[in-house]
Amino acid sequence: MALSGCSRWRIRQGYLLGLFYTIGLLSFTCIIVIWYGVNTDRDYIHPLLTQLIPAGHCACQTSTTFQCSSCLTCSHPDLVQQRTPAPAWKFQPARDGSNEGLDRGQCMAAFPGLFEDVLRATTFWKSQGALAIEDLDEIPLRYGMARAFIHDGELYVAAARSKGEDHRRKIVAVLSAIHRALVADTNRAMRQNIEFVFSVEDKVEDVTSSDHPIWVLARSATEEAVWLMPDFGFWAWENIQNSLGPYDQVVERIKRTDVPWSQKKQELVWRGKPSFAPKLRRALMEAARDQPWGNVKQVNWDQRTNIIRMEDHCQYMFIAHVEGRSYSASLKYRQACNSVIVQNYVEVERDFSDLEDKLEPLLADPSLAERIANNSVRTFRDRYLTKAAEACYWRMLFEGYGSVWNSSISVWSEVHRRERGLRYESFLLMDSRLMFEFDALRLTH
């Protein structure tokens, strides 16, 4: 029997519909499986799945690379020579590391290269004209941001917005760090008045467009208008789950418990959540799995399994460091250990494919590894990550920003018939709930 054109069409239609459902079902399953691969915190998932899940943007591809004119070993010769009043002065970690009041010349001599981004932003804004109050008025103040000003050497908070405790604590920590860098300066009343907006979010795009002159924790190479500021963790990182305290106290704890090199475990340690940058973290877990030197595990904060304290990471010769979302707040804690950081100091491929090849020679010759660890401590923990360096950076930021700031700042608002800002000292003592949506002009005393 010959099929009529109509029923032939119906069969083809049925066939197409079937195909459609099959493809639909397959895609759905695929999405579920990939979603699972990205979000699970299980120790093991099939390597094929690790291949499938996307790696996401590499923060390193958009990161800022400094030119050699400003690197650690060949610092800006002009800057140091012109402005160093006492060339004989040399930074000594034990004596000067905690000194928040180094003068300008000492700061320049002690930390070549550290102020690079301040110079960059200053040059950028000079080419744009200058900065004024109106530029700040255009910035919508989102959660995680605050507006403050320095007037006659005193710090005032104009406004602050927090979505939760985490924002509030970070904002208070940043303000406190600014205050500390200010009061350590004997010339602070002579400083130029400035007003500024800062954000405690990981990325500029989390809060605003990159055309605004805000102070941020991280920037990509194309975000030229923003100014880099030091991390809040130098003051203290009081995570809700995990209280770390001031950075220099973490360092003290580590120095107290750190073991001699020969007693360190010849293992590579890492703890974290695989679901945070899953492709890369899973790649590390795979590269270290079943290796005699592998000590790489996923942390479960709810069940409190596999957690090791910051200072206990130092018991290991090798500490892995993996990409996250933005800049790394945790790297400096790893750098506090006299251990070898695997990624930035022993550089490995982004997917850890050469991890074994890179570690074997160091395991075979621990004195080579010890030299890397020693260099890391000398350069970072004992120099560029000290309170002295942090305070120097803050003051250099005030100065660079101040050199392009072109508005007068008054404490008193004629329009509102009240003070435009609350002194930092008073802000700190305020009921913490009032800090969440704070605006000095709407404050009721």
Ligand SMILES: *[C@@H]1O[C@H](CO)[C@@H](O)[C@H](O)[C@H]1NC(C)=O
């Ligand atoms: C600074 O402000 C003054 C007064 O408003 C203005 O005349 C001048 O052009 C500004 N300077 C720059 C570099 O924008």
Ligand SMILES: *[C@@H]1O[C@H](CO)[C@@H](O)[C@H](O)[C@H]1NC(C)=O
């Ligand atoms: C590393 O530093 C320690 C302590 O300063 C020192 O005793 C040791 O010789 C150094 N090791 C190497 C390989 O440089």
